[in-house]
Amino acid sequence: MNSAKKTKIKDLKKFDVVDYLKTEKDIAAYLSAVLEDGDPALFVAAIGDIARAKGMTEIAKKSGVTRESLYRALKVEARPRFETVTRVVQALGMKLSIHA
Template sequence: MKSTKKIKIKDLSKFDVVDHLKTEKDIAGYLSAVLEDGDPALFVAAIGDIARAKGMTEIAKKSGVTRESLYRALKIEAQPRFETVAKVIHALGMKLSVHA
């Protein structure tokens, strides 16, 4: 019989999605799941997670937005301008698309 290990609530505080965004497939799957939720704040935070996974300093350089501004703009409670989000998405090497 398999034994199951119970996860304690305090163990969840150690979870960081960034640790699981290793490949482009991981990133695409994560962002797709977030987009399905439809919450714009969660989408912005997910872009922040991806930026942290790829290296915030590098993304700041590529996007032309300061590192500190990125951290502030890509938090779940932030409401960044679309221009900022678009710059970060481009710096991440991603594209937004709409399909009918």
Template sequence: MKPTFTPFDAADYLKDEETIAAYLNAAIESGDTELLLVALKDVANARSMTQLAKDSGLARASLYKALTPGAKPQFETVMKVAGALGLKLEFHPVTQH
């Protein structure tokens, strides 16, 4: 009998704020903007893209487009998404080694 696999969906594991914050921090620490967009989209899907659209004041279709790898969303869009998800961006000095 062949094994069956279900597709992995990170959104299934993003159930609480601490996990979401850790997931997004790992994505941003990678320095890969494509990965950050994927991570933001995973969080948006975990929370409901429709609700995020309402909370952010952005159209649902615009959110999908902005959070797609290769997209170049405006900083304002990223801030609206973060705010609607109950998140904030912070800057910390980089420790030089």
């Protein structure tokens, strides 16, 4: 007879990548992995995850985008303007670069 206690689905904590984005190295590794996938929607959502990890209100202030608009723009199904993406990336203290 197995006396080990079984874990129930309801007892599991919902996974949120934000819980693992503690350092700049963590953030860079996450964003790099997402970029390798090549999915623009996933890239935008990852920027949203990073913004949540750093504090959405603060990032909204720094980027000049309202908090509500930022949440809407950084969802997987959103298609934000490139200007919005670059403003948020800068507000996060990151920069985009291309390497040959």
